Amino acid sequence: MTARHGSESFFIEGEGLVNTQVGGRSGDEPDPVTDPGAAGPVAKRADAAPPFRFSRVGPRGRTVPEPLTLAIADAMTKGGGGVGDIPAGYTYLGQFIDHDLTMDATSVALGTDISPAELLQGRSPTLDLDSLYGAGPADAESAKFYEPDGVHLRTGDTIRFGPDRAKVAHDLPRVGTGNRRARRKALIPDPRNDENLIVAQTHLAMIRFHNRVADKLPAALPPAQRFRRARRSVTLHYHWLLRHDYLARVVDPALVDDVFANGRKVVQPNADPTSLPTMPVEFSVAAFRLGHSMIRPVYDWNRRFPKGIGFLDYMFQFSALGGDLGGEDRLISNWLADWRRMYDFPTGGHPGLAGPDGFNRAQRIDSLLTDPLKNLPPSTFGGGAGIPFDDRRRNLAFRNLTRASMLRLASGQQMVAKLRAEGVTVRPLTRAQILRGSGGADLSGLTAAQKDAVVARTPLWLYVLREAETGDGRLRGVGGRIVAETFHRAMEGSRFSLLRNPGFTPVHGRGTTFEMTDLLFFALGGKTGVNPLGGA
Secondary structure: OOOEOOOEOOOOEOOOOOOOOOEOOOOOOOOOOOOOOOOOHHHHHHHOOOOOOEEOOOOOOOOOOHHHHHHHHHHHOOOOOOEEEEEOHHHHHHHHHHHHHOOEOOEOOOOEOOOHHHOOEOOOOOOOOHHHHOOOOOOOOHHHHEOOOOOOEOOEOOEOEOOEOOOOOOEOOEOOOOOHHHHHOEOOOOHHHHOOHHHHHHHHHHHHHHHHHHHOOOOOOOHHHHHHHHHHHHHHHHHHHHHHHHHHHHEOHHHHHHHHHHOOOOOOOOOOOOOOOOEEHHHHOOHHHHHHHHOOOEEOOOOOOOOOOEEHHHHHHOOOOOOOHHHOOOOEHHHOOOHHHOOOOOOOOOOOOOOOOOOOEEEOOOOOOOHHHHOOOHHHHOOOOOOOOOOHHHOHHHHHHHHHHHOOOOOHHHHHHHHHHOOOOOOOOOHHHHHOOOOOOOOOOOOHHHHHHHHHOOOHHHHHHHHHHOOOOOEOHHHHHHHHHHHHHHHHOOOOOHHHOOOOOOOOOEOOEOOHHHHHHHHHOOHHHHOOOOOO
């Protein structure tokens, strides 16, 4: 069965790959991305491709035999390796960012060999927030995301449940006709942001941030000018938050500082700053899948679903893409986010906003995924209801590793060599670090030949997660460099860019500080807004 290769989420695929047979062209066929002179149908296909493109920044690697892929995937889905020090909300901010940067819209069976030139990038590979704004209110297709004034983004209301009354502007806008599932659909530019409840509530917070920023501008401004000024302010605050808050939590801060001070070495280092970036497959298929290891099996979500009750499965059920909103047409109010439980507000400069048990911490960034990710609901990847429990096609690690093999993604060792050739100092992982790690996936069950193969050519996703777990739980070395440089290039190529506005300082936070807690506090209206159900 052939299904879409893409529309995939940062975590669970929106429409996925079902056929697990490895096939396609031989390993000796030239890749049009790394071999510009390559002829044939693939090269012709690239000529006709849309302007948003994938690319390689490293060399082409080899496919990984399916038995080895499955053995590694099984080892990686034995249960999460414990909690880290990052507030759990950043897991889903990362998913929102991923959907702002990349969407593979290619139709191809899982296991089919493919090159980056053949992939269809359905999202602008910049940090322009097109997943929030679409093409803007002046565009006929995107106008539906906006209020009639052409300035504010639309929101939706929740449904009362018991003592939790209906809340205005606390759900994504939902419209539709016909069957009930159609009526549940979120009216947002990227439907993947309604895949689970946490990313849906994050997207809603971004809508409300834009609307609050627009409210602060003079009402007498012409609508087009007011919208543009609001979008510029929102985008620059977003860039600031990514640069100074998000990146430093998931990547070695010294590496981030180096990239933003001294420039890029491998991700389009000589690009015209105002040209449209491409999306490195090493980022989208490997390094930025760091968030998969951060997912918790259960969340302390709100006063109705506190510690030990907010299961990950519920987070999918009470969305419209991953579930059915609990059978309703809109979100019911008892599932509203208590953001105090997802972010550390007191440490972020907002005393008095601690959750009753503090805040959820994300799983440590390492080579282990929490148990539920071994058995994705078939509906999340278009697989149908007939795929049995524990089938490899439901294993997220297997799907990630297979996708990398399909693309002949560079190995960790190849990327070390590439970085060193470009003058980057990077320490390669040792055999022991690759095979044993530090509290991550246990590869002792591999055969001797499989162990030798993994040490010689470690799948890039596994490699960057091993780098993190054998350090301080942040990406470093190969993984840190790919992520930091891709963010830098995406920010550089954005319409409104922090890099081209070095004098910008945020005005909607605490002085010159602007973190995710500041965005939520400002966007949602203070203490009541970040905990709409009230109570402890």
